[in-house]
Each structure stands twice: as C-alpha cells, then as structure tokens.
Amino acid sequence: xxxxxxQVGLFLYFMMLSVLGNxxxxxTRKVQGKVVDQITSEPLPGTSVQLLGLNxxxxxxxDGYFLFNNIVTGQIKIQVRYMGYKTKTVDFDLxxxxxxxxxxxxxxxxxxxxxxxxxxxxxxxxxxxxxxxxSMSSEEIERVPSQRIDQLLQSAVPNLQIKMTxxxxxxTSLARARGIxxxxxxxxPIVYVDGxxxxxxxxxxxxxxxxxxSRHQGAATSALADIPVENIEKIEFINGGAATTLYGSDAANxxxxxxxxxxxxxxxxxTFETQWGVEKANTDFYYFDRTDELFFESGLMQKHRxxxxxxxxxxxxxxSGSIFHTDGTRIxxxxxxxxxDLRSSFRAELGKKATYHSSFGYTSNQFxxxxxxxxxxxxxxxxxxxxxxxFTGPGFNNKIDExxxxxxxxxxxYVDKAEALQNFQTNVNRFQTSQSIILxxxxxxxxxxxxxxxxxxxxxxGITTNEYLNHTRAAKPGSETTTxxxxxxxxxxxxxxxxxxxxxxNLQVGDFSFLSTGGGQLFxxxxxxxxxxGTNLRDGAQTISGAANLTSDxxxxxVANYGLYFQESIGFKDRYFFEFGLRGDRNSAFGDxxxxxxxxxxxxxxxxxxxxxxxxxxEAVSYVKVRANYGVAGNFPTPFAHQRTIAFAGFRNEQAxxxxxxxxxxxxxxxxxxxxxxxxxxxxxxxxxxxVNYYQSNTVDALFVVPAAPSTGxxxxxxxxxxxxxxxxxxxxxxxxLQNKDWKVNVRAAVNTLKNKVTDAGGAAxxxxxxxxxxxxxxxxxxxxxxxxxxxxxxxxxSEGVMTGxxxxxxxxxxxxxxxxxxxxxxxxxxxxxxxxxxxxAGAYAHSFDRQFRFNYQVSNEGIPQAEIDANGRKNWLNxxxxxxxxxxxxxxxxxxxxxxxxxxxLGNYFEQVNLGVSVTNPFNFTSSSFDPxxxxxxxxxxxNGASTGGIAYxxxxxxxxxxxxxxxxx
Numbered sequence: 001x002x003x004x005x006x007q008v009g010l011f012l013y014f015m016m017l018s019v020l021g022n023x024x025x026x027x028t029r030k031v032q033g034k035v036v037d038q039i040t041s042e043p044l045p046g047t048s049v050q051l052l053g054l055n056x057x058x059x060x061x062x063d064g065y066f067l068f069n070n071i072v073t074g075q076i077k078i079q080v081r082y083m084g085y086k087t088k089t090v091d092f093d094l095x096x097x098x099x100x101x102x103x104x105x106x107x108x109x110x111x112x113x114x115x116x117x118x119x120x121x122x123x124x125x126x127x128x129x130x131x132x133x134x135s136m137s138s139e140e141i142e143r144v145p146s147q148r149i150d151q152l153l154q155s156a157v158p159n160l161q162i163k164m165t166x167x168x169x170x171x172t173s174l175a176r177a178r179g180i181x182x183x184x185x186x187x188x189p190i191v192y193v194d195g196x197x198x199x200x201x202x203x204x205x206x207x208x209x210x211x212x213x214s215r216h217q218g219a220a221t222s223a224l225a226d227i228p229v230e231n232i233e234k235i236e237f238i239n240g241g242a243a244t245t246l247y248g249s250d251a252a253n254x255x256x257x258x259x260x261x262x263x264x265x266x267x268x269x270x271t272f273e274t275q276w277g278v279e280k281a282n283t284d285f286y287y288f289d290r291t292d293e294l295f296f297e298s299g300l301m302q303k304h305r306x307x308x309x310x311x312x313x314x315x316x317x318x319x320s321g322s323i324f325h326t327d328g329t330r331i332x333x334x335x336x337x338x339x340x341d342l343r344s345s346f347r348a349e350l351g352k353k354a355t356y357h358s359s360f361g362y363t364s365n366q367f368x369x370x371x372x373x374x375x376x377x378x379x380x381x382x383x384x385x386x387x388x389x390x391f392t393g394p395g396f397n398n399k400i401d402e403x404x405x406x407x408x409x410x411x412x413x414y415v416d417k418a419e420a421l422q423n424f425q426t427n428v429n430r431f432q433t434s435q436s437i438i439l440x441x442x443x444x445x446x447x448x449x450x451x452x453x454x455x456x457x458x459x460x461x462g463i464t465t466n467e468y469l470n471h472t473r474a475a476k477p478g479s480e481t482t483t484x485x486x487x488x489x490x491x492x493x494x495x496x497x498x499x500x501x502x503x504x505x506n507l508q509v510g511d512f513s514f515l516s517t518g519g520g521q522l523f524x525x526x527x528x529x530x531x532x533x534g535t536n537l538r539d540g541a542q543t544i545s546g547a548a549n550l551t552s553d554x555x556x557x558x559v560a561n562y563g564l565y566f567q568e569s570i571g572f573k574d575r576y577f578f579e580f581g582l583r584g585d586r587n588s589a590f591g592d593x594x595x596x597x598x599x600x601x602x603x604x605x606x607x608x609x610x611x612x613x614x615x616x617x618x619e620a621v622s623y624v625k626v627r628a629n630y631g632v633a634g635n636f637p638t639p640f641a642h643q644r645t646i647a648f649a650g651f652r653n654e655q656a657x658x659x660x661x662x663x664x665x666x667x668x669x670x671x672x673x674x675x676x677x678x679x680x681x682x683x684x685x686x687x688x689x690x691x692v693n694y695y696q697s698n699t700v701d702a703l704f705v706v707p708a709a710p711s712t713g714x715x716x717x718x719x720x721x722x723x724x725x726x727x728x729x730x731x732x733x734x735x736x737x738l739q740n741k742d743w744k745v746n747v748r749a750a751v752n753t754l755k756n757k758v759t760d761a762g763g764a765a766x767x768x769x770x771x772x773x774x775x776x777x778x779x780x781x782x783x784x785x786x787x788x789x790x791x792x793x794x795x796x797x798x799s800e801g802v803m804t805g806x807x808x809x810x811x812x813x814x815x816x817x818x819x820x821x822x823x824x825x826x827x828x829x830x831x832x833x834x835x836x837x838x839x840x841x842a843g844a845y846a847h848s849f850d851r852q853f854r855f856n857y858q859v860s861n862e863g864i865p866q867a868e869i870d871a872n873g874r875k876n877w878l879n880x881x882x883x884x885x886x887x888x889x890x891x892x893x894x895x896x897x898x899x900x901x902x903x904x905x906x907l908g909n910y911f912e913q914v915n916l917g918v919s920v921t922n923p924f925n926f927t928s929s930s931f932d933p934x935x936x937x938x939x940x941x942x943x944x945n946g947a948s949t950g951g952i953a954y955x956x957x958x959x960x961x962x963x964x965x966x967x968x969x970x971x
Contacts (some may be wrong), residue, residue, distance in 0.1 A: 001639045011025050011224070011803075013257045021958070028067045029064065030067060031071055031076065031115055032067045032068075032100045032101075033078070034100060034680055035049070035064050035067075035082070035102035035105070036064055036102060036104055036105070036513045037085075037104070037105060038327070039744075040744075041104075043062075043063050044060060044082050045060055045062045045064055045106060046137060046138075047066075048314050051068060051078060051079075051289060054070075054076070056934055060315060060744050060753075061729045062643050062970070066269050071271070073914070075091070077089055077091055078090045078092055078819065083138075084137055084707060085105040085107055086108040086480060088105055088106075090294050092940065094718075096751040100545075101150060109486050112864050114135065116236055117236060118268045120488050127574075127577075127605075128515065128571060128605070129577075129605065129630060130160075130238065130577070130605045130627055131627070131914065132243070132691065133237070134236070134237045136152075136153070136156060136234065137766065138233050141229075142968075143233050143833075143899055144156075145157040145275055145290075145917075145919055145921070145962075147229060147303075147339065148225050149191070149229060149235075150175060150222075151164065153235070153426050154227060154837075154840040155822040155892075156822070156837060157823070158750035159177050159690070159732070160175065160176075160177045160189075161175070161177065163934040164361075165934065165956070166372065166935050166956045166957060166959075167282065167935070167960050169225070169337040170221040170222070170426060170428075171225075171364070172221070172222040172223065173188075173224065174187045174948065175202070176255050177237075177593055178239060178240055178674075178697060179726030180756055180786075180788065180947065181252050181253065181635070181726060182699065182702060182724070183238065183758070183769065183788075183796040183947050184635075184670075184671055184718070185428070185635045185670070185945060186202055186203050186948060187948075188200055188202040189237070189255055190253070190254075191227065191256045192255065192257050192258065192344075192582060193228075193359075193361070193452045194258070194434035195383075195436065195452065195498070196434045196452030196453070196498045197454070197496055197525075198223075198227065198432060198496060199494040202220075203945055204220040205221075205458075205490075206555040206557075206943055206944045207492070207529040207554075208460055209369075215520075221426055221458065227363075227563075228342045228343055228361045229341070229434070230305065230307075230320045230342075230361075231257060231307065231318055231320040232260055233259045233262070236255075236259075237257075237579070237820070238254055238255040238256075238671060238754060239254050239695075241672065241697055242629040242630055242673025243631070244541060244631075245600065245601035245631040245632060246567060246581055246599075246759060247583075248521070248563045248565075248585045248634065249563070249585040249634035249635070249636045250561075252633040252670065252699070254672050257676060260345050261318040262316055262346065262357055263318040263345065263347055264916070268310035268637065270970065271308070271968065271970045272305070272969050273306075273966065273969075274302075274303070274305075275301070275303040275965070275966045275967075276299075276301070276965035277302070277303075278298050279300075279327070279328065280296075281960055282287075282922055282959060282961050282962060284925050285403075285931050285932040287850070288382075288385065289401055290384075291381070294415050294496070295330060296329050296330060297328055297330075297331050298329065299328045299329050299333070300326070300327050301326040301947055301962060301964070302325055303322060303324040303325075304323050305321065305322035305323075306318075306321055314349035315348050316347045316348075317343050317344075317345070317346040317347075318342070319342070319344045320342070321340075321342045321488035322339075323339075324338070324339040324341070325338045326648050326949075328652070329957075330911040330957075331416065331419050332419055335370070337368075337693060338366050339363065339365040339814065341361075341362070342360075342361070343362075344359070344364075345357070345359035345360070346358055353440045353441055354437060354440070356436070357437075357438065359434045360428075360432070361433070362431050362432075363429070364428070365427070365428040365429075366426070366427045369424040369425070369426060370422050370424065371424070372767070372815070372955055372956050373955045374849075377392070377472050378472035380418075380419065380609060380955070382853070382955040383579055385859030386850045386857070387860075388857070391462065393418070393471070397473075398858075399578075399859055404587065406627075414471075418468070418472050421468035421671040421743075423462070424460075424463075424719045425461050425462075426458065426459070428458045430454070431456075432455075433452055434450065434451075437449050442611065443505065445505050446506075448500075449496065449500070449502070449763075450498070450499070450500040452464075452497075452498045453496065453497055454495075454795075455496075456493070456494040457492070457494075458494075459490070459491050460488075460490040461487065461489050464484075464485060465540075466481050466482050466483075466484060466538075469484055469485070471629040477557075477857075478667075483536045485535075485536070485548075486531045486537055487537055487541065487547070489533065490531050491529065491531075492527070492528070494525070496526075497525075498522070499523070501523040502517065503519060506662050511572055512571065513570070513572075513683045514568065514570055515570075517565075517567045517568040518565065519565060519922045520562070520563065521564040521565070522561070523562075525559050526558045527555075527556070528555070528771070529554065531554070531756050532552045534546075535549045536548035536549050541790075543634065547899075554574060557640070559588050561586070561587070561588070562637070563587055563732070564709075565584075567579060568580055568581070575606065575608075576606055577604065577605045577607075578603075579601075579602070579629075580602045580603075581601075582599070582600050583599070584599075585597050588639065589638065590636070590642065590667065590669070591664055591666045597634065599631070600631065600632055602631070602649070603629030603630070606626050607623075607624070607625045608626060608810040608930075609621065617687075619684075619760055621683055621685050622683065622787065624680075625679065626679045627678050627679070627680075628676070628808075629915070630683040631674055632674075633671075633674070634670055634671055634672065634674050635669055635670040635703070637667050637670075637703055637718055638945075641664070642664050643661070644663025645817065646658070646659030647659065647660040651672055652867045658775040661713065661717055663715075663718075664717055664719060666720070668701060668720055669698075670699055670701055671700050672698070672699045672700075673698050675697075675903075676693055676695035676696070677693070677694055678694065678730075679691075679692050687735070688733070688735050688736070690732075690733045691715060693805070696726075696730065697725070698725050698726075699722070699723060700723055701720035702720065702723055704761065704781070705718055705719075719762070720917070721761070721763070723758070723760035723762075724756070724759065725759050726756050728752060728753040730861060732942040733750075736749070740861045743828065744828040745825075747824070747825050749822070750808050752820050753818060756787055756816050757786055758783050758787060759783070761781070763785035766782035769787075769946060769947045769948065770788065770937065770947075770948050770950075772952075772954065774808075774809055777791070777793070777849065777881055778791050778792065779815055779845045779949055779950075787816070788947065789811055789814050790814070790951055791809050791810065791811060792809070792812050792847070793807070793878060793879050794810035794880070794882040795807070797865060797885065800867050801865025802865070802872070803868050803870055803872065803876050803879065806880070812885045813844075813885055813887075814843070815846065815949040816844055817841035817842055817888075818844045820840065822837065822838065824836065824837045824841070833898065833899045835896075836889060836895065837895050838892060838893045839891075839892060840891040841888070841889065842964045843889070844933075845887055845929075845931055845938065846929065846950065846952065848884050848886065848953060848955040849953065849955075850931065851863070851931070852884040855877055858874065862930075863879075863883045887929060888927070889927065890929075890933045892922070892924070893924040894922065895923075896920050897916055897918060897920070898918055900907055900917070901914070902915070911970065912970040913968075913969075914967075915966075915967075916966070916967055916968075917968070918963070918965050918966070920961065921961060921962040922959055932953065933953075934950075934959075935956040936951060936952050936954075
C-alpha cells in the first residue's frame with residue numbers, strides 16, 4: 001500500500017512539474033488592448049468586445065481600452081463591434097504576444113454589419129435582412145439640440161418625412177414614409193421605448209381644448225412631444241410593410257424603436273451639459289412687417305443636464321436628468337415651456353446565463369398656448385394676417401403696415417392686453433418603465449422576457465374671463481358682461497401595458513446558418529378622458545367650484561391585443577439569405593365574427609459581391625446586395641366600433657334612448673400588402689454608397705365611415721370597404737468626399753417618390769377628413785383621387801378677368817408631395833466638426849385661408865383680377881377658393897451647427913472630455929408658397945387618431961429659430 005501511495009504521489013508531482021513547465025494549462029493571463037478608428041487612430045469608447053467561445057464580454061472605456069483578466073486558454077478570438085463600423089474578429093495567441101493589442105476598425109458606410117431589432121425578436125445583422133432599417137447613433141443624437149423625438153428625426157432619416165404643423169409647444173407633427181395607407185387612421189408610426197409600446201397620439205384627443213368649440217385654441221397637443229430624449233443610445237426606424245409584419249395589426253405606418261443606455265464598465269463617467277440660447281420667431285411668411293412687433297419677442301432658452309454612466313463587468317448603470325426652460329417667442333411668455341426629464345437604466349449579470357435590464361423614465365412638461373386659426377372672436381394671427389382687425393374689438397384699419405405710429409400704438413396696446421388676458425395651459429406627467437431578463441440557457445439560444453408600462457396624464461385648462469371678453473368685444477359702457485366667464489378642464493389618462501416573451505436560436509450547420517425567432521406579445525391600452533366646465537364664473541377664479549353652471553363629459557377607450565409570431569432566417573455561405581415569418585393577432589376591436597388575423601412575410605437577399613468571381617471588381621464596386629420581400633401589416637379599427645349600441649341622452653330631465661351605432665360583427669383591421677425590391681451598393685472601396693428601393697403597397701379592407709340609409713334611422717358605421725394604393729422609389733446615397741487622418745467630409749442625400757390613390761371606395765360617398773364646410777375648403781377622400789385632396793369651389797373667368805361661373809366641390813390639388821427627401825453634410829477637421837441638415841418636398845398643394853380672408857376684408861387683391869373686383873367687389877370671395885391654393889414646394893435647412901472637442905493635452909487630468917458646440921435651428925426657408933407650407937390645421941375631423949394630410953394654412957405660428965451654445969464636460 002505504501003509503495004502504491006508513493007507511486008501515485010510521484011506521478012502527481014511530475015504531472016504538476018510538467019504543467020508548470022509548459023505554462024499553458026493552469027496559469028492565467030490577462031488580455032488588454034485598444035480599439036481605434038482605422039484612419040484617424042482616434043479611440044472608440046463604448047465599443048463591444050467579446051471573447052468568442054468564452055462567454056466573456058466588455059466595452060471599451062473613454063480612451064478606447066479594454067481588459068480581460070484570468071484567461072486560461074492560449075488561443076482566443078476577439079470580436080469587436082461598434083455602431084457605424086464593420087465588425088472585426090481577431091485571432092490572438094496569449095503566449096506569443098505579451099504586449100497589448102491594437103484593433104483598428106473600418107467605418108461601415110452602408111451599415112451592413114450593424115445589429116438591429118428588425119421585428120419582435122432580439123437582434124439580427126442588417127446583411128441578413130431583405131428589408132431596410134434606418135438608424136441614428138448616440139453621437140448623431142447628442143449633437144442635435146432637440147427636445148422632441150419627431151424634431152430629432154426630422155431630416156435625419158432617409159425615407160421618413162416629418163413636418164411640424166405649428167411652432168407652439170407640444171404641437172402635432174405630420175409623420176409619414178410611404179404615403180397615406182389609411183383614410184381613417186393617422187399616419188404616425190407606432191413607438192417603442194426599450195421594447196415597450198408607448199402612447200403616440202398625434203392628433204386631437206376626443207375631448208380637449210382643440211375640440212371644445214370657438215372659445216379655445218385650435219392646436220392639437222401631441223403625445224410625441226414629451227417622449228424623453230435623455231439617455232438615448234440608438235433610434236431605429238422601420239418602414240411599414242414587410243419590415244413590420246411581425247409587429248402585428250397596427251404597424252402599417254412603420255415603427256420607431258428607441259433604446260436607452262444601459263450603462264458601461266469601469267470607473268463612473270460623469271457628464272454635465274449646459275445649453276443657452278435665444279428663440280426668435282420665424283416671421284418669413286407673414287404678410288405684414290408689423291405682425292412681428294405686435295405678437296413676438298425673443299425669448300431665452302436654457303437646458304441643463306447631468307448624467308453618470310459606469311459599472312463593472314457584471315453590472316452597469318446609467319442615470320440622467322435635465323431641466324429645460326424657454327420663455328417662448330410670444331409676448332407675455334404665452335408660449336413658455338418648462339420640462340423636467342429623469343431617466344435611469346441598468347443591467348446586471350444574474351449568473352453566467354442571465355442578464356437583467358431595467359429602465360425608468362419620468363417627464364414633467366408644462367407649457368402655455370394661445371389661440372390658432374379663427375377660434376371665434378379675437379385670435380391673434382387671424383386678427384392681423386387674416387385682416388380681421390377691421391371687425392374685432394373697436395375696429396382698426398386692417399392694412400397694418402400703413403398705420404401711422406399713433407394708430408399703430410393704439411392697436412398695439414389693444415393686442416398687448418388681449419394677449420395677456422389669454423390663459424391656456426397644458427401639464428403632462430409621464431412615467432415609463434421597461435423590465436427584461438435575457439436568458440442563455442444553452443449555447444446559441446437566447447430567451448427574452450419583457451414587461452413594461454407607459455402611463456401618461458395630460459391636463460388642459462382654458463380660462464376665459466369676463467375682462468377678456470369685454471376687451472376683445474370692445475364692450476360699450478353699461479353693456480359689459482359679468483356672466484360669461486368660464487373655465488374648461490380636460491384630463492386625459494393613458495395607461496399602456498406591454499408583455500412579451502421571445503426566443504431566438506442561432507444554428508450553424510456547415511455553410512448554412514439558421515436564425516429562428518418566435519414569441520408572443522400582449523399589449524393593452526386604456527384611454528380615459530374627462531371634461532368638467534364651469535360657466536358664469538367670476539374673474540379671478542382658478543377652479544370651477546364657484547361657477548353658476550357646471551357641465552361635464554367623459555370618454556373611455558380600451559383595446560387589448562395579443563399575438564404570436566415566428567420568423568426564420570436561413571443563410572447559405574453568409575451571402576444567400578431567405579426569410580419567412582408569420583404573426584397571428586386577436587384584438588378586442590375586431591368584430592365578433594373575426595377570429596385570428598394572420599400577417600405573413602417572405603423575403604430573400606443575395607450579397608453578390610461576396611462571390612469569388614466578383615473579387616476583381618471590388619476596386620470599383622466594393623459591395624452589391626440585392627433583395628426582395630413581400631409582407632402584410634395592419635391598422636386595427638377604433639375600439640368598440642364593432643359593437644351595436646343604444647345612445648342615451650337627457651330629455652326633460654328624463655333619459656331618452658335613440659339608435660347608437662349599428663354595429664359591425666365583421667369589422668377587422670386594414671391590411672396593407674407591400675411588395676418591394678431593392679439593392680444596396682458601394683463603390684470605390686465604400687467611399688460611395690447607394691440604396692435603391694421600389695415599393696408598391698395596397699391597402700385592402702380599408703376603413704371608411706359609411707352613412708346608413710335615412711330610412712333606417714341609424715347613424716354612420718365603420719366598415720372595411722376601401723382600397724388604397726401607394727407606390728414609389730426610395731433612393732439614398734452617401735459620399736465620402738474626403739477621408740484621411742485630418743479630414744472627413746461626408747455628403748448624404750435621399751430622394752423619395754410617391755403616387756397615392758384611393759382605388760376603390762366600396763360605393764361610399766366622398767367624405768371630409770380635415771377642414772371646414774363644403775362651401776369653404778376641405779381635405780377629402782374619394783375614389784380615384786389621392787387621400788386628403790383639397791376640395792372647394794373653383795371659379796371660371798372670362799378673358800377680361802370677370803368670374804362667369806363656379807364649379808362646386810372641385811379638385812383643387814393633392815396635399816401629398818410626389819417627391820420628398822433630405823440632404824446633409826458632415827465635415828470634420830481634426831477635432832472640429834461642422835454639420836447641416838435640410839429636407840425638401842415638391843408636388844403638393846395647400847390652401848391659405850389667411851389670403852382668402854385678406855381678400856374678403858379688403859386688405860389685399862393678390863391673385864384676383866382687377867376686373868372681377870370692379871364688377872363684383874368681394875361678394876364672390878368664396879366662389880373661387882382655387883385662387884388661394886398654392887404649390888408647397890420647399891427646401892428647408894433644419895439645422896446648422898459646429899462642435900469642437902478639446903484635446904487631452906489641454907485638459908490635463910482634470911477632465912475626460914470637453915466639447916463646445918453652437919447651432920442654429922430653422923435658419924433658412926426656400927418655398928414656392930407665400931405662406932409656411934408646413935403649418936396647418938391638422939387635428940383630423942374624424943376624431944381621435946383620425947387621418948390628416950394637412951394642406952390648410954390658417955393663422956398658425958411657424959416653428960421658431962433657435963440660436964444655441966452647448967458646453968459638454970465629462971470627468
């Protein structure tokens with residue numbers, strides 16, 4: 001026994017000597033390195049570094065360094081990913097290389113190596129996709145001093161057009177990419193923040209100041225205006241159609257995905273950013289020079305933000321908070337806006353196979369508003385630009401620029417008091433959270449479970465005092481009112497819940513790769529609105545408790561949707577790709593006869609330039625990918641619209657019942673079927689990139705409101721009877737004009753064409769979606785015409801210029817452009833960067849009610865023959881509305897700015913980074929119209945979430961110019 005023990009001991013001893021001798025089994029080493037730009041050698045902080053096969057990962061610090069400790073194996077593969085650069089994999093031998101490794105990354109002009117969230121999955125490389133996904137990095141986001149998501153994306157995404165319909169705080173925007181796919185549903189994409197669906201209402205709510213009658217302001221408040229812009233890591237935009245099939249029954253207008261920072265590694269990095277600037281009214285489009293002096297003044301704008309980011313290998317955190325305030329550009333701070341944003345997020349490793357991600361966001365947004373358009377009585381821009389000052393208050397000479405200084409001073413005093421007495425306030429409080437766990441139970445399998453909430457509370461208050469009414473009506477002594485003062489309150493509470501479970505399996509079998517994604521999603525939205533109004537109220541009251549008369553109203557909407565989805569992406573030799581997928585949805589808004597609605601997709605792509613025979617062409621044509629796909633996405637109908645109802649109303653203090661809606665058990669979602677083909681190309685070693693895409697989408701089962709036969713006594717009913725066609729080209733390019741160690745000059749441009757038409761109205765009569773009476777101007781849906789075309793009276797004139805007749809309800813032009821796009825330039829010289837963004841459109845028309853009123857009120861004769869005025873005066877002013885319709889071609893420069901990053905040699909050890917920036921927002925406008933072609937009455941007449949195409953410009957203030965200086969310090 002002793003001999004055996006001795007033999008075993010000697011054996012173990014010599015084995016230990018052997019192991020220690022070669023040093024390759026039990027010893028551990030560290031891997032350290034740096035990631036830099038291939039051309040400039042500048043470090044790339046925040047780069048993802050993975051040790052393949054070892055399940056270890058980290059990100060680079062502020063100087064581009066990374067470090068791994070306790071590595072046992074000798075041969076390793078290091079994979080490096082950074083947004084905007086090509087993924088690189090490096091082989092490294094720990095025992096032959098003792099010094100740190102420097103990894104140089106090449107810029108990915110086409111973004112083909114980028115990892116995106118293309119559906120309700122986890123992630124996928126863009127090169128596998130048969131569709132296109134546009135994205136903005138954190139660097140692009142941070143350099144644009146925007147306070148809103150829609151303004152941030154404006155002119156930045158190649159195939160998405162966003163137009164701000166007004167310059168007051170919180171005003172709606174018109175967002176659309178591939179035309180108008182619905183005559184009933186607004187074209188705004190659905191929005192996700194960290195995988196959670198959020199409220200994106202971008203039209204007038206069912207109850208609110210904009211819908212409350214003639215005494216209140218006429219500008220809808222957008223739920224996009226208060227989506228937190230703090231702490232954003234990345235934004236993706238996914239076009240409607242095949243790309244959004246897996247998002248289900250309301251994704252036909254596309255999807256905006258917002259991802260927040262989840263924290264890094266290493267020591268905490270603290271960032272302080274301050275912005276100071278001036279807002280100045282954009283008066284390029286006003287008819288009178290003195291309009292600016294009457295209503296506007298420059299306002300101070302400031303924003304202060306502080307954030308902290310850091311963590312360790314197993315835990316990362318990111319915290320950010322900001323305060324924003326602007327005095328606005330209206331006198332008496334009537335557009336004052338104060339906003340507070342807080343956002344936190346973190347990630348935590350729960351063992352080797354699980355990671356927990358969490359984010360919280362809170363926004364408090366308060367702003368003042370004034371009346372737009374012709375809201376009855378005194379309304380600022382209608383008073384001046386519409387010529388209504390002749391009939392408002394005491395009555396003025398409405399040719400304002402011709403007034404003597406004494407006369408103008410009297411008008412100015414009147415306007416000053418009228419503006420000061422307006423009191424319209426909006427307060428928004430919004431809370432968002434996303435909680436997810438990512439599991440990797442076995443190799444190549446990833447499971448993600450997510451739950452999140454979006455809770456938004458909006459309160460609108462409008463106070464109309466007797467003093468205001470007496471002043472604006474110019475009441476004579478003894479005729480003043482003391483009984484018409486009122487307070488109108490509108491509360492809206494939105495609660496959205498998202499639950500999702502997704503699995504993704506990545507399998508490699510020889511030359512084949514399989515990326516399988518499947519899962520389920522539930523979302524539930526609840527919208528509760530209340531109105532409580534007091535009239536005959538004393539001046540000075542802030543609540544309705546002392547009102548002589550009290551009225552109230554209420555609106556409630558609830559929709560629940562649950563769906564299952566699956567997608568398979570098959571690759572061969574990493575250049576041939578085929579994908580197919582299916583989503584099935586059930587929704588509480590579907591009719592009782594409608595079961596599960598299925599949305600299929602199929603696509604293929606081929607990276608031609610990876611073929612061996614292409615190698616000789618790569619000096620000239622460095623990349624070629626062709627792709628094609630077909631998919632179906634949807635828009636679900638208004639909740640409860642399928643139900644048969646009875647309407648109740650009071651009559652002589654008793655309840656009275658009448659017919660409600662007839663109900664429609666066959667009500668189902670609109671289905672948008674999209675086919676597209678495209679190619680991605682790069683030339684001259686990726687110095688020039690070109691993306692070309694052709695799409696054709698057909699909306700079937702389009703939702704139209706159909707009146708019942710008068711004999712039935714029923715009201716109108718929503719039905720799936722229409723068809724709408726959209727088709728066009730999407731072309732984008734980026735050119736690296738100059739690229740070396742000191743200089744980078746990039747130019748980008750996008751061109752989009754659009755043809756839109758209602759191909760079948762199912763027998764429904766033409767109907768108005770936005771506008772006024774048939775005698776004035778409307779935007780209308782009619783078979784054979786574009787959605788939302790302008791309809792009004794068209795005058796015919798003799799050769800002498802006298803009106804001889806009127807064509808009633810004539811087509812006066814489309815509100816949709818047939819050409820739109822954007823332009824951009826980025827110039828970098830060492831540490832100085834200069835950038836500019838612009839966008840444009842052509843082919844659309846809009847109506848100027850201001851011009852039409854100016855003619856009626858004898859301010860201007862622009863566009864009307866003198867012979868007609870001599871013969872008929874102004875009596876035909878509503879019979880030739882076509883004379884006040886103009887083309888709305890424009891080129892608008894959205895932002896020009898510059899940033900300078902101070903070198904480390906100047907900063908020493910006190911700061912990690914210091915950046916100084918200046919920018920000008922909305923500096924230049926080049927338009928074919930005499931009015932601002934963007935601003936419009938755009939609430940949508942079909943009620944909440946109704947379709948709107950704009951096209952009616954009427955007493956609305958333009959977005960202001962902003963002159964901003966930014967200082968950003970990190971330490």
